[in-house]
Amino acid sequence: MPWKLLLRNVLRHPIRALLTSGSVAVAVFLMCVLDAAYRGLDTAVAEASKTRLWVQSAVSLFVDLPESYQTKIESVPGVKDVVRFQWFGGIYQDPSNFFAQFGVDPAKWAATYPEVQLVEGTLSDWEKGRTNCIIGKDLANRFGWRVGDRVPLIGTIFARVDGSVWDFTIAGIYESKSVNVDQGTMFFHFEYLRETLEQGAVQGPSGVGVYLTSLQPGQDASAVIANIEQMFENGPQRVRATTEAEFQRQFVTMLGSVPTLLLSIGGGVLFAIFFAVLNTVLMAARERTRDVGILKALGFGNGTIGGLLLVEAVLLCAIGGAFGAGLALAGNRGLWSVFNNFIPGFSIHGAVALSGLLLSIAIGLLAGALPALRMRSIAPVTALRMEA
């Protein structure tokens, strides 16, 4: 194989080579990111706890349940604890600074989430102050917040009547061992929200968004679910109880066919790239038909001549594929910080990056095969007659 000629041919049109490799790199990078997003959504479901249930309105997640339900649910056999969960939806300075905030019962919440550890501050620190809150480690890093810092939030669902902001004080920072609980959320006292509502200082819906229900060890989740749903069958609000996995899946389903769309986009991009590479190699083959004639006249075999084009196509794609896969792996941390807020399990997988590289080589092989076969079979005199 005349390697020097092969390399010179690859660089014969540097911009074209760069664009071809670049398009493969983008495709592989995109494939890695889409896969990470798809897997991330799936991981959140897969890692969901089997001992936690979520009880919400049977009508919709956006309809609140009466506060009286807490004690009723606690009375259902097999239930260990019930935590009130309320979506707050506040804005920190600007809507682009979005992060999730929930009003919860601190002690019960902490007991229900053994996978969550406070790495700064303690539970009692949190419980001490009515306006105290805890935040995830990623959220602390994102805004440079520390324990003791004050976080002013503009209420949207729960807007203050006088137009002032809600003030929260950071009492602790948590870490999570499971991707199911992200580290970008704020948890504060549900009671602070309830009391403020009762005082009339705030406008907003009363009640509880969701009841997080932990099960006693060895309890059959389906039996407890059936009992809870049966308890409220005649109102005043019917409920829907689900396992945490089912609850997470509900969010994924809310995205509609996004996961399918992600995979379709990835597949479509790779398919398009295949034709782009094929076009490049066909153009290269056409330009070099006379060169092929010269090589044949000099005595180079058909295998070597076909191999030149095939290896060139593979090389262009492999370089692009390696770059795209490498970029995705190297940028994993940065990408994670962008996507982690709404896809907790987001992570570029090494195996997928490797698959991307192998796929780019396969694209090179497929795209190079047709022109290589054509150049193999062309007669020397025919090739030599072609215009340069």
Place this chain on the structure above:
Amino acid sequence: MAVAIEIRSVSKTYHRGGEALRVLDELDLQMDASTFYALMGPSGSGKTTLLNLVGGLDHADSGQVVVGDIDLTDLDGSGLARWRAEHCGFVFQGFNLLPVLSARENVELPLLLSPLSKRQRREQAERALELVGLQDRMDHKPRELSGGQEQRVAIARAIATDPAVILADEPTGDLDRTTADAVLELLQRLNRELQKTILMVTHDPQAASYADKVIHLDKGKLGRIDDNRHAAKGN
């Protein structure tokens, strides 16, 4: 004198648009070793076809093409490729150098098919380029050379593997008179000093005058063979 090339009752027909065009018609011809032949004739007389058959670039429909002691009609595509690599050098009208390679690399190209080491290949390519007077242009790309220099690189490439036969298809067709004469003198020198058998297709009587013998083809058949050496002696 030994016979270098023997054409035995060779026919070749091309089919274009349903029409059969017989370019070589039962041609019989013998060419001596170490002789410089010019092949002349009107367009379509079969000159280039004959050159392609002798160079193993094309197959005859019938008859035999024997070069040295090898019957090319017995060889398949890969056999012909191997034979070309070892026994035959080509010089084309359009120079046909690979634009991405330097003069030295172009000359070294056919040597990649030989068992020579990298260093030996390089030395042999440099010797060939020195022989054609391009020792100071070895690292130049074809686009950096004049037409005459490009053709001399092509000649160096043709002789790099030390083949017995050099086939040249209108080697001076794209050159001005002075440059053409220099190239023809070079071919003549290769024939006289290195004993190469040269078969050169040309339309140009002045180019043909550099050859020892001029073969005239007409409608695929042998017309006559002029011996320039006898003519020169007669003058």
